[in-house]
Amino acid sequence: MNPWVRWTLCCVYTGLVTVLSLLPSGALDKVSVPIPGIDKVAHFAMYAVYALLLAWTARAPGHRGRWILIILYCTTYGLLMECLQPLLNPGDRQFSIADMGANALGACTTWLAGSLKAVTCHCQSRDS
Numbered sequence: 001m002n003p004w005v006r007w008t009l010c011c012v013y014t015g016l017v018t019v020l021s022l023l024p025s026g027a028l029d030k031v032s033v034p035i036p037g038i039d040k041v042a043h044f045a046m047y048a049v050y051a052l053l054l055a056w057t058a059r060a061p062g063h064r065g066r067w068i069l070i071i072l073y074c075t076t077y078g079l080l081m082e083c084l085q086p087l088l089n090p091g092d093r094q095f096s097i098a099d100m101g102a103n104a105l106g107a108c109t110t111w112l113a114g115s116l117k118a119v120t121c122h123c124q125s126r127d128s
Contacts (some may be wrong), residue, residue: 003057010057014077017046021081024089039100047074047106055114067111071104078103 054070077101085093
């Protein structure tokens with residue numbers, strides 16, 4: 001796929017993450033799900049997809065350090081969003097270490113899944 005298309009999709013997703021992270025808490029009341037902890041699941045999933053999309057967008061053959069940069073970027077971006085929430089929505093949104101943890105865990109899980117896939121593919125090709 002054309003690199004411009006990948007970067008465009010990545011930028012659109014970044015915008016989506018930003019908007020969802022900085023909306024006032026009542027903005028999504030109509031789509032809220034009454035399941036305990038669903039907020040953390042949403043953070044985890046959002047940043048797992050974000051890390052996957054960044055890896056797909058910034059793929060560079062032989063660039064082993066890319067995952068470290070992607071995880072650092074996702075974690076730092078999640079920190080930035082958490083810091084901006086109380087500034088842009090005072091009294092409504094607050095900084096949450098648990099949300100940051102879910103964001104980082106989502107990005108790390110994507111890396112782990114990719115690493116396991118690479119090891120599995122390597123082992124299968126050796127056995128053939």
